[in-house]
Amino acid sequence: MNQRFIELGQGFSDLYELLELAKSNAYRVHYFLCLEAVSAKGKKGMSFVLVLKKSSYGDFIPLYICREGIPVIEGKVTKRYELFEQAAKEQEKNVIHMEVRHSDSFADIDLYYQYLVGILRMNRYLPPLQ
Template sequence: MILHQRFIELGEGYGDVYELCELIRTNRDRLHGTFILSSSTPAGHAISLAATFNPVSTNHFMPIYICREGIIQQGDVKSKRRILFEEAAASANSTPATIELKHSSEFEERELFYHYVIGILRLNHLLPPLR
């Protein structure tokens, strides 16, 4: 039973991506899914990296850790941070789902953006529904 899903924003830099990768490796038994979220910008694609984990014991909270839009990708060349994330996901037997989204700047508040993303993930059956 999941009663609450919420984004926990890390940061946009290398250290934040390393932290996300370490969360994936050390919590591999709880890992529910990994995501590469892409948004079009004039400079290229803004990439967000995210991982969601199953609730612990009797807790009904499903965290979604995210490094939001910190990677700008032009063309098909993957950044080192994205490669590190994909390797961490693979080490936990997860293949990141890639999803194209609206950029967070299109929303008045960051919380509205996160509600939008959760809706997209649920519609694609990448997150379980709330019960």
């Protein structure tokens, strides 16, 4: 089973693309994830992840991510989070929240994505290797 992160970017327009992917692939959407992390500089950020079910051709599970581009403001819900949560509700899904390490604590972005895949497998959001 091939599971791979596909990074869309960190900007506002990238979130719109993620939401459009969720809408156009509604039959494949498995999970909406919100990953919170604190950078080495102490700034909290969120990553939004859209986990799709495996494709009908082959064993590929894509994980589309907008990585750490959404700031966390204590006591306030941001408009970007509201849009993500609304997309999940439209598909009768819940947003799953997790706290993870920030990507800047890894030497390479591929190591960061391997770390996330391990966490998602451990929590049974992704199937184990076959």
